Amino acid sequence: MLDTYLNRKPEFEIVPMAAEHCAAVAELHAQRFSKAWNDGEFLSLLLQPNSFGFVVWQTNTLIFKAPLAGFVLARETAGEAEILTIAVGEKCARFGLGWRLMQAAMREAGARGGEAMFLEVDDGNQAALGLYRKLGFQKAGERPAYYTDASGRRSSALVMRRDLR
Numbered sequence: 001m002l003d004t005y006l007n008r009k010p011e012f013e014i015v016p017m018a019a020e021h022c023a024a025v026a027e028l029h030a031q032r033f034s035k036a037w038n039d040g041e042f043l044s045l046l047l048q049p050n051s052f053g054f055v056v057w058q059t060n061t062l063i064f065k066a067p068l069a070g071f072v073l074a075r076e077t078a079g080e081a082e083i084l085t086i087a088v089g090e091k092c093a094r095f096g097l098g099w100r101l102m103q104a105a106m107r108e109a110g111a112r113g114g115e116a117m118f119l120e121v122d123d124g125n126q127a128a129l130g131l132y133r134k135l136g137f138q139k140a141g142e143r144p145a146y147y148t149d150a151s152g153r154r155s156s157a158l159v160m161r162r163d164l165r
Contacts, residue, residue, distance in 0.1 A: 011060040012069055012097060014104055017053030019043055024068040025055065032087040034150045042073065045084060051075040052112075054104045056088075056097050072101040074109060074117075081109030081164065083119035098131050106135075110164045117164055122147050123156040137162040 017025065022042040030036035045051050053073040070088035074081060083105060088097045109117055119137065121128050137160040146157035 010058050010092070010095060012056050012092075012095065012100075013059045014054050014056045014100055017046060017055050017071060017073065019046065021055050021068070021071070022046065025053075025071045025073075028068050028071065028087050028089055029085065031090070033085075034148075037085070045073060045075075048075065050077045050112075051084075052105075052108050054101055054108075056092075056101060058092070069095075070097045070101055072105045074105045076109045076112040076114040079113055079115045081105075081112070081114035081117040083117065086119075093127075098128075099135070102131070102135055106162075106164060114164050117162050119160050120157045121160060123158050129158070132160050132162075135162065 022039040025042050026037060026039040029042075046053060051073065052075070053071060055068060056070045058069050067089065069092040070086075072086040073084045075084060076082075083102075086098065086101060086105075088101070106117055117137075118140070119132065120143070121132060123129075123142070139158055140161040141159035143157040143159065145154040147155045149155070
């Protein structure tokens with residue numbers, strides 16, 4: 001019985017981001033980005049009336065409180081939506097969580113009146129670029145030498161766009 005439980009595929013639940021999630025979101029953000037946002041920054045953004053987000057937790061784990069598996073934070077204003085940040089935990093990669101989080105954000109943006117969604121991605125982040133292209137995002141612009149990683153390497157930010165209607 002325990003062996004069956006241990007070999008089950010992970011199951012996840014996506015829920016709207018709330019203030020009590022901001023500490024876990026900031027922790028995951030710090031694991032995935034060299035310039036991390038703190039929980040206060042996440043809370044400040046989340047409390048803005050045009051902002052929204054989703055978090056994803058693993059629901060079938062032996063750990064009493066599973067770590068956050070992923071999140072997305074976005075906003076919609078005057079018909080334009082934007083992904084502010086998105087991350088999936090390293091141990092949860094390849095389970096389709098980025099896809100599911102992006103779908104949730106696009107649905108919510110559309111429900112709020114968004115006609116197009118924008119995002120910005122490091123031109124070297126091939127996994128993210130693949131996801132965004134599969135979702136129908138196309139390059140709309142580029143910001144040369146926009147990002148700097150921990151080693152000082154500079155990379156461009158690609159601005160991508162997708163119609164929501």
